[in-house]
Amino acid sequence: MSHSHIDAAQVGANVADSATAGATADPDLIADLALANRILFQERVLDAFGHVSVRHDKHPDHFLLARNMAPGLVTDHDIVEFDLDGNAVNANGRSVYLERFIHGEIYRARPDVMSIVHSHSPAVVPFGLLRHTPFRAVCHMSGFIGICAPIFEIRTIAGDSSDLLITSNELGAGLAKALGDQTVVLMRGHGSTVVGTSLKQAVFHAIYTEVNAKLQAEVMRLGEYTPLSEGETKTARKTIDTQVDRAWNLWKLRVKGEV
Numbered sequence: 001m002s003h004s005h006i007d008a009a010q011v012g013a014n015v016a017d018s019a020t021a022g023a024t025a026d027p028d029l030i031a032d033l034a035l036a037n038r039i040l041f042q043e044r045v046l047d048a049f050g051h052v053s054v055r056h057d058k059h060p061d062h063f064l065l066a067r068n069m070a071p072g073l074v075t076d077h078d079i080v081e082f083d084l085d086g087n088a089v090n091a092n093g094r095s096v097y098l099e100r101f102i103h104g105e106i107y108r109a110r111p112d113v114m115s116i117v118h119s120h121s122p123a124v125v126p127f128g129l130l131r132h133t134p135f136r137a138v139c140h141m142s143g144f145i146g147i148c149a150p151i152f153e154i155r156t157i158a159g160d161s162s163d164l165l166i167t168s169n170e171l172g173a174g175l176a177k178a179l180g181d182q183t184v185v186l187m188r189g190h191g192s193t194v195v196g197t198s199l200k201q202a203v204f205h206a207i208y209t210e211v212n213a214k215l216q217a218e219v220m221r222l223g224e225y226t227p228l229s230e231g232e233t234k235t236a237r238k239t240i241d242t243q244v245d246r247a248w249n250l251w252k253l254r255v256k257g258e259v
């Protein structure tokens, strides 16, 4: 057994650095990515698992992602650079996430995407299991979800005995295909993946995807309901998109213990 095999205890992998290094990423971007990890933990989108990445500011075919660790503990020094195949540039022997292929394949398929959050946020999971009820925007804050978030069915690629994890480029490409041009893709029996055109927007989308899931589940318990129309999702999204900084600044201060 080589060290390339899965470390089951840590749900991570040790890989040799095989991608070519280029210009170093902006230190402010690295700092914001570390902060995003801690925000998403604090806001209960990530727990000990899940991850957030950002596209490299100087190499659009590379991305930045923490080493294999709990997101709430990530600092600037824990950020690793990868190519789109999931090869590390500077892991330097540190374990990396098994599911890094989610990120590389979505960045490959979606040039507009600058940041990705993969989580197991619990209120969203049931909607990935429902057969006839679409997960959709029920609140103006989450218009980006649209009127029917796609569900990725891993069995179509991996058969019916997989561990449900996205552990290869093939599975990552399948997930990216299911996402299509949308913002949120549900992953049956696993979680969800959310994208943004900036790190702050992806964090915002991830947090409000969980909020929307709680609201939709609640209204489904109460009775028949009227969700946002397609037109409302598009218009609300444009307006709310201008407010992302306000939320980020609040979440940032909360992480720092200042509010």
Ligand code: MN
Binding pocket: 050, 099, 118, 119, 120, 165, 190, 191
């Ligand atoms: Mn996962």
